[in-house]
Amino acid sequence: MKGVVRRVARLGAALLIGLALAGCASAPPAGAVRLDSTPRLAVVSAFAPELALLRTRLQQPASYSVNGVDFVTGTLEGKPVVLFLSGVSMTNAAMNTQLVLDRFAVSGIVFSGIAGGVNPALHIGDVTVPAQWGQYLEVLMARETAPGQYSPRPSRDAVFLPNFGMMYPGTVHVRSAAGGAERKFWFEVDPTMLATARNIASVELAVCDSARKCLDTRPKLVIGGNGVSGPAFVDNAAFREYTFNTFQANVLDMETAAVGMVAYANGVPYIAFRSLSDLAGGGQGENEMRTFMNIAADNAAKVLLAFLAAWK
Template sequence: MRLRLTLLALCAALAGPARAADDPTPRTAVVSAFAPEIAALDAAMTGKHRVSISGTTFTTGVLEGKPVVLFLSGVSMVNAAMNTQRALDRFHVSRIVFSGIAGGVDPSLDVGDVVVPDQWGEYLESVMAREDSPGHFASTYRDPIVGANFGMIFPKVIEVTGPGGKLEQRTWFPADPALVALARRIAPAAVLKRCSAAGQCLKAPPKVVVGGNGVSGQSFVDNAAFRAWAFATFQARVLDMETAAVGQVAYANGVPFVGFRSLSDLAGGDPGRNQAGVFFQLASDNSAAVVRAFVAALP
C-alpha cells in the first residue's frame, strides 16, 4: 500500500501543474504584457483562483459575467509566444484577447486612442543586409522580401506551421473577423479617459479605431524616421512588442484571436520627448475599458 501511494505521488509530481482536462470550463484568455496593463482587468474579476505555471501566474475567474483566464505574457515576442502556448496547453481556451499599450504609427491617431487591427505582422523578422557600396544595401537571402527596406533592415516573410500541420510563409496573422466585428459594434459606447491621475490631459478626446494593420517586434521604437517607414511599408497603425507573436500562436493552434492596443506614445513622432512615461497608465486603462466592454458583449 505504501509503495502504491509513493508511486501515485511520484506520478502527480511528474504531471506538473493542472492541464486543460482539470479545468474543463471554456474560457476567454485575456492577456497583457506587463503589470500596469493588467491591473484594471484583475481588479474587475470575481471568483479569482491563481495558479503558478513555471513562474507565470494564471488567474481564472469571471470578468463581466464571462469565464476567463487572465495572465501576463511578459514583455517581448518570445515571452508572449511562450506564455500564450502555456495557457492553451493548460486551459480550455475558446479565444484570445490581448489588452495593452503601443506606439502610434498612423499619423491620424494620437495618444490615448485604442486600436483594434484586422491583422498583425512581425515587421522585424528581417535580413540584416550587406552594405555593398556606401549607403546601398542589397539582400541575397532566399526568402521573399516584404516591402521596402530601412537601411540594412529588409523585412521578410515568416515560416510557420499552420493549423493543418503544413509549413507556410506568411506576412500577416489575422484577427478573427467575428471578434473584430464585435469590437466595431461596441466601440461607439466606450468610455475612455482623457486625463491621467496626475492631471495631465490629452490634447483631444481619445477614440476607438477598428481595422487596419498592427506590427510587433523585439524593439521599443522611439525614432521618427523608423516610424514613418513602418507606416509606409506596412500601413501599420500601431507597433508593439508582443501582439503578433500571440497572433502567430493563435493561428498555429486554430484559436480565434483579437488585439486591443491603446497608444501610450507615438513611437518617435511625439511633440518633444516620448510620452509613454506620462500616459502609459492612462493608455493601459483605456485599453482595459474597451476590453471589458468587449468581454461583456461576448455571446
C-alpha cells in the same frame, strides 16, 4: 499471497495519492497537465499596469503558478477568463501564450495593452483594434555593396518588403494545426471577434488620469487596419514614418504578432486591443509613454471589457 496483497494495496494507495496531487493546482505533476477544465478566454497583457484595471474587475478569482508565470481564473463581464502577464518581448509573448494554451482550456485569446502610434491621424489615448498583425522586424541585414546601397541575399521562398537601410523585412515560416508549413506576414484576427468589436456600444475613454495628467484630444476607438510587432522599443521619427508608409500600420508594439502566430499555429481565435501611450518618436520632445501609460492602459482595458460584455 499476503505479500502480493500488501504490494497491491500499497500500489493502490500510491495511485490515489498521485491522482489527488494531479488535481492540486499548487503542485501539478511534470508535463502539460491542465489546471482548469472550464473553457475560458485568455486575457493577456505584457506588464502589470496594462492588467491593473482588469484585475480589479475580476470576479471569483483563483490563482495558479506555472514556470514563474501567475494565472488567475475568474469571470469578467460574466465570461469565464484566465488572466496573465506574458512579459514584454516577442519571445516572452510566444512562450507564455503557448503555456496558457497547454495548461488551460482556452477558447480564444484577447490582448489588452499599450502601443506606439504610427498612423499620423491617430493620437495618444486612442484605442486601436487592428484586423491583422505582422512581425515587421523579422529582417535580413543586407550587405552594403556601395555607400548607402544594399543587396539582400537571394532566398528561395522569402518575400522581402521595402527596406529601411540595410534592414529588409520578410515573411515568417510557420506550421499550424491545419497541417503543412507556409510563409506568412499577416496574422489575421478572428473575424467574429472583430465583428463583435465593431458593434461595441460607446465606451467612455479617459482623458485624464488620477494624477490629473490630461490628453490634448479626446480619445477615439479605431477598428480595423494593421498593427505590427517586433523586439524593439521604437522612438525614432524616421523609422515611424517608414513603418507607416511600408505597412500602413496604425500602431506598433512588442508582443501582439507573436501571440497571433501562436494562436494561428494552434487554431485558436485571437484579437488585440491596443491604446496609444506614445507616438513612437513622432511627437515633440521626449517620448510620451511614461506620462500617458496609465491612461492608455485603462482605455484599452475599458474597450476590452465592453467587448467581453458583447461577446456571445
